[in-house]
Amino acid sequence: MASLRTRLFLGAFVWMLAMAAVANVIAFLFVGPVLHNYAGRYIIVNRVTGGNEVRHIQHLLAMTSGALLLVAAGLWLIRKSLAPFNEMRNRLAAVRDGSEHTIPGNYPSEVQPLVNDLNALLDDRERAITRALATAGDLAHGLKTPLAILAQEAERAKVAGDSERATIIEQQVERMRRQIDYHLAHARATASAGAAPGVRSQVATSVEGLTRTLQRLYADRGLTIDTDVAPEHYVRVKREDLDEMLGNLLDNACKYAQSRITVTSRQSELAGIVIIDDDGPGLDPSMHTAVLQRGVRADEAAPGSGLGLAIVRDLASLYNGSITLGTSPAGGLRARLELPV
Amino acid sequence: MRILVVEDEAALSRQLASALADAGYAVDCATDGERADELVEIEQYDAIILDLGLPKIDGLTLLRRWREAGMSSPVLILTARASWHEKVQGIDVGADDYVAKPFRMEEVLARLRALIRRASGQLNPELRCGPLVLDARLSKVTVDGNSVRLTSHEFRVLSYLMHHRGRVVSQAELTEHIYAQDFNRDSNTVEVFIARLRRKVGAGIIETVRGLGYRIAS
Numbered sequence: 001m002a003s004l005r006t007r008l009f010l011g012a013f014v015w016m017l018a019m020a021a022v023a024n025v026i027a028f029l030f031v032g033p034v035l036h037n038y039a040g041r042y043i044i045v046n047r048v049t050g051g052n053e054v055r056h057i058q059h060l061l062a063m064t065s066g067a068l069l070l071v072a073a074g075l076w077l078i079r080k081s082l083a084p085f086n087e088m089r090n091r092l093a094a095v096r097d098g099s100e101h102t103i104p105g106n107y108p109s110e111v112q113p114l115v116n117d118l119n120a121l122l123d124d125r126e127r128a129i130t131r132a133l134a135t136a137g138d139l140a141h142g143l144k145t146p147l148a149i150l151a152q153e154a155e156r157a158k159v160a161g162d163s164e165r166a167t168i169i170e171q172q173v174e175r176m177r178r179q180i181d182y183h184l185a186h187a188r189a190t191a192s193a194g195a196a197p198g199v200r201s202q203v204a205t206s207v208e209g210l211t212r213t214l215q216r217l218y219a220d221r222g223l224t225i226d227t228d229v230a231p232e233h234y235v236r237v238k239r240e241d242l243d244e245m246l247g248n249l250l251d252n253a254c255k256y257a258q259s260r261i262t263v264t265s266r267q268s269e270l271a272g273i274v275i276i277d278d279d280g281p282g283l284d285p286s287m288h289t290a291v292l293q294r295g296v297r298a299d300e301a302a303p304g305s306g307l308g309l310a311i312v313r314d315l316a317s318l319y320n321g322s323i324t325l326g327t328s329p330a331g332g333l334r335a336r337l338e339l340p341v
Numbered sequence: 342m343r344i345l346v347v348e349d350e351a352a353l354s355r356q357l358a359s360a361l362a363d364a365g366y367a368v369d370c371a372t373d374g375e376r377a378d379e380l381v382e383i384e385q386y387d388a389i390i391l392d393l394g395l396p397k398i399d400g401l402t403l404l405r406r407w408r409e410a411g412m413s414s415p416v417l418i419l420t421a422r423a424s425w426h427e428k429v430q431g432i433d434v435g436a437d438d439y440v441a442k443p444f445r446m447e448e449v450l451a452r453l454r455a456l457i458r459r460a461s462g463q464l465n466p467e468l469r470c471g472p473l474v475l476d477a478r479l480s481k482v483t484v485d486g487n488s489v490r491l492t493s494h495e496f497r498v499l500s501y502l503m504h505h506r507g508r509v510v511s512q513a514e515l516t517e518h519i520y521a522q523d524f525n526r527d528s529n530t531v532e533v534f535i536a537r538l539r540r541k542v543g544a545g546i547i548e549t550v551r552g553l554g555y556r557i558a559s
Contacts, residue, residue, distance in 0.1 A: 141394060144421035145350045148443040152356040155446055173443055181423060188424075209429040216432050217439060220455055240426040247425025 004081055004108040011077035018070030025063050084111050088118075095122060129191045140184040147173050182311060185244055189315045192238040201242045203233040203265050203274060210247050211263075218254045225250075229265040235272040235339040237319050242339075245315050245323075248308035249276045249335045256280030257332065267341060271321070276335045277328035288325040312337070342457060342500060343367045343518040345389045347377040347403075348419070349396055357390065357419075360446045361453075365480050365496050367519050374398025381407060386414045387504075387518065388457050390449070393420040393431070401434050408435035415456035419444065461504045468503040470557055473542050475503045482542065489541050494519055498534045502547065507559030509550045 084107045094100040102119040106112070151173045158166035192199070204227075211225045235242065253261045257278035266273045283291070292313050309323070316323045321339035328334040344366045348354040351372065358368045369384065371377035373396040381389070393400035404416060415437040420427075423441035431439050437459075438452050454477050468475045472485045480496060482489045491499065497519040502510055512531050519531075535555060539547055548556045 141421035144423075144442040145353060148421075149350070149352045149356065151443040152353070152360075152446060177443055185424070209433065210425065213425075213429045213432040213439070216437060217428075219438075219459060240424065243426040243429060244424055247428070251425075 004084070004110040007077060007081035007108070011074055011081055014070055014077055015074035018067055018074050021063055021067035021070055025060065025067055028060055028063065081108075084108055088115065092118075101126075133188060133191050136184060136187045140180045143180055144177070147176055185311045186314060189238075189241050189244075189318045192241060199238045200234045200236055201239045202231065203235060203242070203272060204229045204231050206239065206242045206246050207263050207265075207274070210243065210250050213247075214250055214254050221254070222259070223254055223257055223261060224259060225254075225261045225263065227263045229263060229274070230267070233265045233267045233272055235321075235341055237321075237339050241315050241319070245312045245337060246274065246276075248312050249323075249337065252308055253278040253280075253333070253335070260330070262328075270341065271338045272341045274337045274339075276337075277330065278332040279328070279330035280332040282327055282332045283325065285327065292323060292325060342387045342497060342504070343369070343384065344453070345369050345371065345377065345380055345384070345386045347371045347374075347389065347395065347400070348392045349373060349394070350392075356446075357449075360450065362493075364450050365493050365500065367497065372396075374400070374403050377403060378406070381412060381414075384517065385514075387501075388453055388460070389414055389416045390419050390453070391416050391436070393418060393422055393427075401430065404431075404436060405434045413460075415460045417449070417452060417456060419449065457504065468500075468506070470503065470506060470546060470559075473503075473546055475500060484542050491538070491541065494530075495534050495538055495541070498531065499538055499542070502555060502557045506557050509553045509556045511554035514554070 087105070088103060088107070088111070091100060091103040091105070095103065102122050103115050107115050150169060154166040154169035154173065157163075157169070207227050207229050211227060215223070215225065237245075250261070250263070253276050257280045260279050262275075262277040264275045264277075266275075291309055312323050316337060316339065319339055321337065323338075324336045326334040326336065342365070344361055346354055346357050346361070346368060348357060348370070349372050354370050354372060358370055361368045366387075369380055369386075371380055375397045377389075377391075377395070378398060380386075391400050391404060395403070400418065400420070404418075407416075416435065417438040417440060418431045418436045419440050419442065420431075421442045428439045437456050440449055440452060458477060468477065474483045475481075476483075477500065482491055482496065482499065498515060501515060501518050515531050519534075535547055535549075546557060548558065550556055
């Protein structure tokens with residue numbers, strides 16, 4: 001790729017020529033022009049200052065078109081020498097919306113070092129996010145084992161007759177667990193929604209894995225999970241986050257279903273939609289939006305409810321998707337998850 | 342019933358071991374992956390409680406290795422890693438159940454009972470043999486509806502035989518499943534337990550198969 005300096009120099013040179021041509025035209029038209037009757041037709045004749053030379057209209061036309069051509073060429077050259085910056089802006093936007101990792105391509109020798117520095121910065125940023133995420137994960141997991149020990153001590157205190165103290169410990173342990181789960185899921189999704197390059201995940205893979213898992217976890221319930229998910233349905237969400245959203249929704253369905261859960265997927269040009277229906281008691285329609293409302297903080301929700309849905313709600317919105325609740329054909333709950341494709 | 346607890350945090354390991362022992366299980370503990378691997382090689386466990394973040398060999402690698410080697414004991418993963426992606430991984434590697442920390446001991450015990458029951462192909466928590474009913478959930482034994490008081494060792498012997506009804510269980514196998522690893526074993530005591538059990542639940546229920554061991558008819 002030619003260097004920026006060469007291009008700018010060429011552009012400036014062509015512009016100079018263009019300006020000379022324009023000056024020539026102006027001089028022709030305004031410095032001493034005479035309207036002359038020539039064999040019944042009027043033509044512009046100019047006696048160039050200080051000389052006797054006569055210039056005709058053909059000369060004027062040639063000069064004007066030459067000037068226009070040179071102006072256009074100059075503009076094109078300058079535009080072209082600035083093009084790498086526009087290109088860079090577009091690539092940077094792609095990095096921001098997550099479809100690119102770094103800024104690819106070759107740039108003029110004056111711009112390339114800048115691009116390299118920017119890529120190094122992006123790399124650093126990604127490494128920092130990965131490190132921070134690993135630290136958040138370690139912190140979360142490191143806290144849970146001590147919490148488990150505390151919870152067992154609470155149970156022992158209860159057996160020993162100190163149920164008041166046991167209850168307080170249990171409640172606080174539960175609160176801490178919720179805080180950890182919620183913020184860990186949040187940290188992961190914030191990091192991946194922003195930094196994951198062009199990730200796409202197959203809906204069917206997640207649904208099948210989760211179905212296998214839930215069949216095991218709820219083995220004693222004898223539930224039937226019907227899935228109707230086309231293998232060509234993909235969404236622009238990281239696998240872990242898709243698993244987390246669908247896992248929480250399916251787990252919820254398994255908890256409340258009597259015997260049957262149905263998972264279906266649809267896809268349009270803009271969005272992939274997964275619908276999870278159960279045949280449980282469902283929710284009162286007035287509650288459909290209430291349980292998903294913002295401001296209902298996950299860690300303040302009642303034990304055993306809400307946290308899963310709050311995680312799904314927040315993850316979906318981080319990806320510019322949405323979750324809505326309704327009534328399933330069997331009278332249970334219908335959860336509808338919409339995600340970008 | 343013999344359980345292996347693989348957990349690197351000593352306090353939690355102790356709590357689990359004591360709750361399991363109270364529930365009538367023989368318990369071995371391993372605090373790292375290598376030790377767990379050794380124990381699984383030499384012992385036949387009725388269930389394994391497995392933490393994932395372990396020193397030396399991590400839990401998932403361990404489980405994958407066991408399953409590839411054909412180890413069929415039910416495994417319950419008990420871990421701090423609670424995301425759904427991690428749960429799917431755990432189940433796909435060969436776990437039978439997955440409980441996230443912190444947990445309720447009752448829940449772990451209930452899930453363990455269900456795993457052992459399913460592994461022995463029985464879906465009802467009550468095991469029945471003629472007038473004898475053993476409720477694994479409540480650790481309760483009744484004959485003709487009258488409850489029978491058993492010591493924990495007696496209960497373990499009866500429960501193991503009931504879970505493997507119709508099969509001859511050798512004395513060595515019984516010993517292995519009722520005592521913890523480091524316990525001083527003595528196969529003579531099995532005879533003592535069988536004799537006491539016969540007195541308590543009726544003489545005809547436990548058959549002696551000469552030279553091979555004991556059996557409860559299915």
